[in-house]
Amino acid sequence: MKKVLALAPALYIHVPFCIQKCFYCDFASRPISAPEVESYLAALEQEGRAVLASWPVSWEAPSIYVGGGTPTALRPAELERVLRVAAAFPRARGAEWTVEANPGTVDEAKLKLLLDSGVNRLSFGVQSFDDEELRFLGRIHTARDSVAAWELARRVGFSNLSLDLIYALPGQSLDSWRRTLGQAAALCPEHISAYSLSVEPETEFGRRQAAGTLEPVDDELDLALYQEAQEVLSKAGLLQYEISNFARPGYESRHNLVYWRNEPYWGLGPAATSYIGGERRTNLKKVADYCRELEVGRAPVAERELAGRELEMAETVILGLRLVQGITWERFYERFGVDLRNVYPEVIKRLAAAGLIVSDKRGLRLTPRGLAVANRVFLEFLPD
């Protein structure tokens, strides 16, 4: 039985700044301001040092992910300090190192800096190739900016690029989504994340929806758009490997696979979450609070949650089922020492009978219909 704790965690660093908050975004981010960035960087370096001090010698992070916010909204010198915090952690040979980038905030110097620091994968927040949709989403860039940034990244030497798209925007037509997918595919990305817009309460869109000025998209259209993405992208050689993620074979995001396999990760920065030894810890969300705690030498943790075996099993299944390949009997048995089929016998039987999951000799996975209504499947595995 493999001990999860023995597995080296992946590393995540959160950069909580943006030029402007997008209307759909409920991630921890703030408008960028020089003094706050400075104290953030000092605190992040402090946290990095503290974590590194207790980092077992044998641990090599399988992947690094710098997300936000908008890491590329930082000035080169600032960005470099973030990258140095990440680079200080031992990482496995050939480890994936991703940085999120906004097409409106990259230039050649920054891209070179990223590449020279060891970053080998960029994830561009493109969202759409329709300028009107981009404005509607509150994005600061145009479709042309996205293409230009993308080509620049290729020229600088990045060979593993991903882009994010959002669909099911209120008023969006199947045609406009088709155009966006076509233009995305034309860029020959290694990876695409395509997210159905989810309106969160604490966002501009959330407020508009509450006020009745934003109509949610009908789920029949949502499904049609989803199926369109699956079709167009698979034709372009990007195979679906998760509910919202598509990749050329071999280019699945290794860092994100850590999340979906419910494996350990260490998060640095405000609002960053760590999952170590079965405990989920989330750092303080407010930059000022985060900095203050580190200044006085305390861990900047806001919340801790120890899942416990029952919940850990449920989360492992729920996260694992997000993957198209699902979860194997073997992997589950290795981790928990019990057969998954014996833990949820009734649920598996019921969901399989409903045509939502497939249970074969390898493991458990969602059917195409199951992928579209995955929440209905997930709930069944939650403890009562």
Place this chain on the structure above:
Amino acid sequence: MVQDMTSHIRNFSIIAHIDHGKSTLADRILELTGTLSQREMEAQVLDQMDLERERGITIKLTPVRIDYRAEDGTDYQLNLIDTPGHVDFTYEVSRSLAACEGALLVVDATQGIEAQTLANTYLALDHNLTIIPVINKIDLPSANPERVRRELEELLGLDASCAILCSAKTGEGVSDVLKAVVERIPPPQGKSDESLAALIFDSKFDPYRGVIAYLRVMQGSIQPGQKIRLMNTGKEYEVNEVGVFRPALTLVDALGPGEVGFISASIKNIRDARVGDTVTDAERPVAAPLPGYRRLRPMVYCGLYPQETNEYGQLRDALEKLQLNDAALVFEPETSVALGFGFRCGFLGLLHMEIVQERLEREFKVSLIATAPNVVYEVTKTDGAVLFVDSPAKLPPPTEIETVAEPYVRASIIVPTDYIGAVMELAQEKRGTYHNMEYLDQNRVLITYDMPLSEIIFDFFDLLKSNTRGYASLDYDYLGHRKGDLVKMDILINGEPVDALSVIIHRERAQYQGRQLVEKLRSLIPRQLFEVPIQAAVGGKIIARETVRALKKDVLAKCYGGDVSRKRKLLEKQKEGKKRMKQVGSVEIPQEAFMAVLKVK
């Protein structure tokens, strides 16, 4: 021996339409006579059920004994007996009035006489009470006491020249009210050396003392140790305690003729000390009980089921506990194919039903599924047998039915003349038969319709209010059962009949109501993973159909490291929501669906 002091006693109640200021006037009287300090009054208000406060209505206050020194220095004992302000409790109102010699009739100077004012005044006149008209809220700019005076004279035939003008809010005129109580209301009549006869006008259950019966001694006296008999049950008890309301229960040596107080006598069950019963001396009983006793019959029934089948025992215990204090509540076990084990419960009316449901959920923490309420049908079978059906499920098959009769009421509606058309249209739509119309003055009319009670308990009052911009007031009296062309309408969900959704309706309205009901159900039943047809059927024939579309997409698009806990909590919430629904066959039905028929126009 108890000294007769009836000449110094005055027993009265306050009658009024809702919101005309009854509680405020009572508070002012208590304050002015020093019966309760300001602080105690707030405490007393706080003591009342949350429910009453939230609904802004007082179901009933405890009686109060008030010491009052008149201007000439004579001390009086005033007993204020409250009456519930809702048509559901008309019988209890009548018993409370029977315990009094007089009543303050409070009318809002800005509103004038309303339906309940009429109903309550007629009740008080039936009991030969001396009525003191009190025109309240004279401090308001829109007050029109002259109009109210005219209405009192013309509509009720009361001498309004001596109506008291007052403002319970500011206190103006309240001392005149007290003076009038002493001067105009006659003292009680009975003698202490006569045989005991006391009227129970309310009763409460106390876990330590058993039933506490609230009573008015009409003649004779009652004291601890005395052997008493409750005349309608014939049961005998020995009195443990005798006391009065100050308003806290305060023990006294005895209650003499004319006095109001309480007794405890180790009576175990509230049904053994019913409102309206007569208490007499077991050794020296009166020849006949006091008039007017009647066993309360529930008018409205509904099924109550626990949300979770394993809470059946809890629900039964809760109903039993509520019944200790509520002699009008009846229930018996019932089984539904759709909802499992539950109870058929009978209530005095819709308000009574809602109160019981809310108390079960709040005080006893039982999650309930309530089916739509129905009235009691009188079914004559082809073999001549007559049965009373309190649930659509119990209606015999159509081939065995000769006739079905339903309870009718005479509804009295008072509205401004502008709304006569609207009221008549609504009453007609609700199967009402016109009875009478009477102009109260140039601007207002009293319209009476004979209507099926079932239409009233659905949404008649809400529609009446909304169709008359809130101006209409309603009261009704039970008339008896009348035959009608009534049929059972079944609802099929996903092809399966759901017994808990069946309703008895008039055949002519079946098509329309069926369409409305399935449409309503369609909007209430959330989308499931498969298409769910909803059908209404009468006698096996489908008369309406709607479909709940299948759910096409339900998935959290993103779930990365920082999202896991939060997204899991969202799923947990979703799961909670599902758990609150009732699984009927393979379909999940929210509890509101079982009351949907109430929301059908």
